[in-house]
Amino acid sequence: MDPWTTKRLLQWTTQAFEQKGIDSPRVCAEMLLAHVLEQPRLKLYMDPNRPASELERAAFRALVERALADEPVDYLVGQAPFFSMMLKVSPAVLIPRPSTETLVEHILQHARRTPGFANPRIADVGTGSGAIAVALAKQLAKSGSDATVIATDLHEDALAVARDNAETQGVADRIDFRQGDLLEPLRGERLTYLVSNPPYIPDHEWDTVEPNVKDHEPTHALRGGANGLEFLRPLIEQAKDHLADPGQLVLEIAACQKHEVIALATGHGLRHPAVLVDHEKLPRVLVADG
Numbered sequence: 436m437d438p439w440t441t442k443r444l445l446q447w448t449t450q451a452f453e454q455k456g457i458d459s460p461r462v463c464a465e466m467l468l469a470h471v472l473e474q475p476r477l478k479l480y481m482d483p484n485r486p487a488s489e490l491e492r493a494a495f496r497a498l499v500e501r502a503l504a505d506e507p508v509d510y511l512v513g514q515a516p517f518f519s520m521m522l523k524v525s526p527a528v529l530i531p532r533p534s535t536e537t538l539v540e541h542i543l544q545h546a547r548r549t550p551g552f553a554n555p556r557i558a559d560v561g562t563g564s565g566a567i568a569v570a571l572a573k574q575l576a577k578s579g580s581d582a583t584v585i586a587t588d589l590h591e592d593a594l595a596v597a598r599d600n601a602e603t604q605g606v607a608d609r610i611d612f613r614q615g616d617l618l619e620p621l622r623g624e625r626l627t628y629l630v631s632n633p634p635y636i637p638d639h640e641w642d643t644v645e646p647n648v649k650d651h652e653p654t655h656a657l658r659g660g661a662n663g664l665e666f667l668r669p670l671i672e673q674a675k676d677h678l679a680d681p682g683q684l685v686l687e688i689a690a691c692q693k694h695e696v697i698a699l700a701t702g703h704g705l706r707h708p709a710v711l712v713d714h715e716k717l718p719r720v721l722v723a724d725g
Contacts, residue, residue, distance in 0.1 A: 439492055442483035444468055448499055455503050457647075463508040470512040471495045505647040518570040522600045527592040529656045531566035534713040535632050538687055538720050539570045541711060542628055545722075546575065546582075551681040554581040555627035558677070560617060560670065562586035563656060565597025565610070567630055572606035584610045587620045590655075617666065618673055625679040631670055632687040637663030640689070663689050664699075671699045671723075678725030686721045693718040 437443065445464050452460030469476045471494045472487075487495065498511050509515035509530045514523055517531035518539055524530055546552040555575070559568040568586035575582035586601075588594050594612050601607040613620035636644065636657050648657070659665045667686060674684040684705060688696050693710045700708035705723035713719040 438486040440484045440486050441468065441472075441479050444487060444492075444495065445479065448495075451499065451503065457502065457508075463502065466508055466512050467498045467502065468495060471498065505645075505650060507647050507651050510651065515564075517564075517566045518574070520570065520573070520600075520604060522564055522566055522569070523596055523603070524564050525592075525596055526651065527590065527653065528564040528596050529632075529652055531564055534715070534717070534719050535566060535687055536570075537711060537713040538630065538632065538685055539567060539574070541720060541722065542571060542630065542685060543574050543578075545683065546580065546628075547578065549681070552627055552683075556583050556585075556625070556679070557628040557630060558585040558587065558621055558624065558626045560587050560621070560629070560631040561633050561656070561666075562588050562597050562612075563593050563632070565600045567632060568597065568610050569600050569604050569606055571630075572601070572609040573604050576606065576609060582609070585613060585621065585624065585626075586610050587613045587615055587617075589614070589616050593656075617669055618677060621677055624677055625682070626677050627679055627682050628685055629670070629674055629677055629682070630685045631666075633659070633666035633670060635659040635663045635667055635687070635689045635692065637661065637689065637691065640691070659689075662695070663692055664695065667692070667696060668699065671696065671705070671721075672703050674700075674723070675704050675725055680725065682725040684721070684723045684725065687719060688721050690717045690719060696721045 448464035449461045452463055465476045502508050509524050514521045515530045518536050546555055562568050568584045572584045601610045634657050638661050697708045700723040708723035710718040711720040
């Protein structure tokens with residue numbers, strides 16, 4: 436029988452993941468094998484004919500079986516890509532997704548071109564893994580900005596993950612982590628950007644959520660009540676109490692909420708509300724001036 440080389444393991448696993456309908460099957464296969472072999476994914480292609488040991492095959496098989504049972508590959512390897520970084524993730528936090536990069540990219544471009552926003556004070560509410568806060572702190576520091584970031588979360592286990600990511604990415608000194616519910620930790624603060632990717636999946640969409648998300652990622656970070664506005668609404672309603680002049684609210688939303696959040700923002704005195712599209716051309720990010 437032919438040996439189970441790196442190339443053969445990747446081919447077999449990719450096919451199994453394709454049949455299961457797992458997103459990015461080849462990438463997922465590479466992530467799992469690189470994790471087992473304790474090497475970068477790129478190195479898998481430098482020695483494709485390397486035979487795996489019996490112990491390596493057993494460890495890899497166990498992870499593949501868990502992935503085929505809908506457990507997220509990012510949790511299995513303990514990290515996920517976001518904005519050219521590899522961030523630590525665990526079941527205590529959501530796995531960061533490309534749609535959230537739209538929010539980060541908007542703030543970076545807006546801060547660069549808009550008077551009064553060059554050295555922003557930012558709050559990331561419900562930071563989870565810290566993906567937004569860490570990406571903003573790191574990129575703004577690269578551009579020479581004196582930006583500072585407050586990152587809040589209700590859950591201490593999530594904040595622990597976020598702190599680790601800030602430390603790993605070299606921005607721990609630029610982020611003030613605070614525990615508390617929604618805007619409560621920001622009492623008395625005036626912010627240039629109030630940012631959040633809150634729970635926003637409405638009840639009527641919950642049944643359509645994929646099992647690898649619904650059954651493994653933290654439900655409290657996903658579900659937003661009957662219409663998905665349970666957490667979006669207070670963020671919009673109270674935004675002006677926390678925004679400086681100039682200041683901007685930036686929120687990730689569900690595509691079905693576009694018209695409701697624009698109406699809410701207008702009704703609570705926010706100016707120029709608009710919804711930006713993400714990488715899939717779906718309306719996903721509300722922006723509104725204070």
